[in-house]
Amino acid sequence: MPRGGKRSGAGRPKGTGKYSESTKAIRVPESMVERILEFAHSGGFKLPLYGGKVAAGCPAPTDDYIEGMLDLSEHLIHDPASTFFVRVTGYSMINAGIHPDDILIVDRSLQANHGKIVIAAIDGELTVKRLYKKQGEVRLMPENDDFEPIEIGSEETLHIWGIVTNVIHTV
Amino acid sequence: MPRGGKRSGAGRPKGTGKYSESTKAIRVPESMVERILEFAHSGGFKLPLYGGKVAAGCPAPTDDYIEGMLDLSEHLIHDPASTFFVRVTGYSMINAGIHPDDILIVDRSLQANHGKIVIAAIDGELTVKRLYKKQGEVRLMPENDDFEPIEIGSEETLHIWGIVTNVIHTV
């Protein structure tokens, strides 16, 4: 009892797979297999970013008012090779929105211009301050009235590790 | 002229590959191949996190004072399915370190308890406020003296989208 004959048009349709897209076999370290599968499945850790206005009384996030999909690493880190994090200690930059235990995103490849917030090493202590650099004078300015500016004279050497681009604060 | 004989001990040693680790072939969407290879190669977007103390006069980040390697997505997002981002507008939470254009990380799965900073929808407008919830009274408290608390009476319905866990501020 054959049900023979041509079957053109039959077959599994395209895009019916896990990713709705054709896939490729690649080789990755065994220890990362799980994370990479999660990464691939969630579309690269991208999550929705919502803007200000939403439908009246809307009880939950809706796609209507989405600004886009955002990946934190992609958004905050432009050059992984020159970026690192620093954990904040102390209150000297509180008026710049930098609190103790915050994590700073620091880029080593940016120019240390006047007015930038920098990570500097002074006497073996890591410090975050706003850089003042005008008319040959160099100072590290705190943003808290309880602290004094640090004057960088000819004796001291200023080692600037990098420029702060973002502050991550835990509420 | 055979150079025959045993060659025990010969052969390519383990861990001499790109990842210094044995690998596994997995299948990923074609459009993500590049990003995933970058992801795998950089060890999962992990970057160094430095603590407070460093060697005296040390001119550049050294491994000696590293706290660990950190991946932003992993550190800030505990449940991708219930997490989203919201862009801040307005100054009503400035004293909580939440500035206009900051990005908030919001978790929908957390309890909206008294004192938490929440994302709520009021009259079609998305708003971030501190939740006051005591003795049957519910209020949305700004953290800026120029703004008034919002009383939630029996007429209004409060739609809480989620709890703010982190603030990302661009300096």
Added chain:
DNA sequence: CATGTTGATAAAAGTACATTATTCTAGGCT
């Protein structure tokens, strides 16, 4: 004619295998 069943078809997923890359040893050479 409507409905159900079966096997043809084709994509997706996973894996084994062939290929490539790397290192090391034994034997030859100086």
Added chain:
DNA sequence: AGCCTAGAATAATGTACTTTTATCAACATG
């Protein structure tokens, strides 16, 4: 003895192939 080299050994890599999964057209059935 020390240096050089062919090729033996083995891990790493990429891809071809096999297995699995999904859908649909043709046929049978009521």
